[in-house]
Amino acid sequence: MTTPQLDADAAYAGPAPRHSERLCRPSGIRSLQLGDTKVTYVPDGAVQLTPRGWLPDTTDDTWAGHPEYLDETGNLAAGIGGLLVERGERALLIDAGFGPQSLPAEPGNAHGAIHGGALLDNLAAVGRAPQDIEAVAFTHLHIDHLGWAWHPAPGTDRRVFSRADYLVAEPEWAQRQLLQAHGTTGDMLEALAPHVRTVTDGQEIFPGLRVRFVPGHTPGHAAYVLSVGGQRLIAFGDAMHSPIQVAHPEWSAAPDHDRARAADFRRRLIAELAEPGTVGFGIHFADVVFGQVRQGENGRPVWQPVDTWPGSAA
Template sequence: MSTAAPSKDERLHRPAILRSLRLGETKVTYVPDGAVQLIPRRWLPDTTDETWAAHPAYLDTTGNLVAGVGGLLVERGDRALLIDAGVGPRSFPAEPGNAHGALHGGALLDNLAALGRAPADIEAVAFTHLHTDHVGWAWHPAPGSDRPAFAHADYLVAEPEWTHRDLLEAHGTGPEILTALAPYVRTVANGEEVFPGVRIRFLLGHTPGHAVYEITAGGRRLIAFGDALHSPIQVDHPEWLAAPDHDPALAADARRRLVAELREPDTIGFGIHFADVVFGQVRPGGDGPAWHPLDA
């Protein structure tokens, strides 16, 4: 007996599962590590109770935004790149005053294995930025080891992000994490090709060196935009501040430019925290949200 596919609203209420797209010879796959709930009025402080009453589809039964944490696997032939590395085998309880609720990770290596990939298959880990929910498995010792799972790989970090890494401590990326990352870090320049068909582009504001990765293949491009956007609702409201933004004005300008770019033909977005609608396109007009998920 067949089961009906979940609706878009149902997918907004849950963290993303393994989802893949093909761009010509390149395959991209969201690899889940865990999930976190974002408290809407705290995470997006420019919103109001009226905002969320008008857009209940974005909230789960507890009244929170659902966000996945994980990475994006980019495969071309036998080669593999990982963009971001989840939060690792760690859990954090909800704490009063935080903009997010409980956060948990730990599933990324198992999900890579389900895709037929071992950590040793990953030639480099490219980071959009160095917040703790993006660097987890890159610094935390792997099970049964005293080294990170990806210690054999280059860690690709935007040059301004590494130069100003001291500014990230307020967001939890403290000396212990930075010291563990340092031996593997290779800084990269704006526009540099880091993997066949994959270029880094600086999109500053969320952090001092926040970056996106543009993947071009098969006549299409995909922009993995990290934390430039945290929820599909921001596509309609790029002016809204996100609580962790390092430079709110610069981050808002980055969101506006990103949304405009996502409206261009043959362009797909990848939102790592976008519940279970991580792959999508931005289409103007209509009665629904501007983020239109792609079946993957």
């Protein structure tokens, strides 16, 4: 795969022509190298998010002024997948996509059509088999993050990640019954349960990778912070769903469990992502999943896509 190159330190005042088309399509496979650790977005599928339904504090004027975020159907294009973290022979996956299933758009839903199924093929494309994964670390237990962890391997009754522990933040697992209102069924949780290992705030789960509790989207939502040699990547899960929220952290998503706490974390997260040597990973961020926060022309922070780690070789 050929990865397009961008100047990671260039000033970015908004969606310039060179990458505005990326804001309205899901991402393909994208990788960054941080020291001896490689991180790769592994797509599973995509979901359409209705702009006013998903971000209910926005208006028609908001989207009339920012059509670059909308696909040809008028929805926000959001990817679904996982983040592969590799160091030498070791491999961990953050989130597990939607799995081999599709759901159509339904009137009244904040999301439109959603589909998955590509994660295993894309893992193979980057040279990894499911049995290579030593752990699957979940940001939270919504269905678009659990898919391949509870679905059996195609054509079998066995689980896909046969060697993996399932790492879940302690408060998320303790309050898992609250997630059934968002489609996470008892059968899904029962399939996960024998393999779940709960993790604590600040715990290191892989070399250089630590858990950070960030409740708001769900009661026990977690981010994962990878630190190597004074640089770091923050995989922030569903703390944000679209790059437009970087300029508007007050805009919470419709399914956020605690909208005030979610907004408070976004403000702190955006400040961190503006710090030197820090890159963010937004799993649903269209085709700009890796990025930094920079100041835009209007003084508001904006998301600058990053395709090579700042200061590192391509």
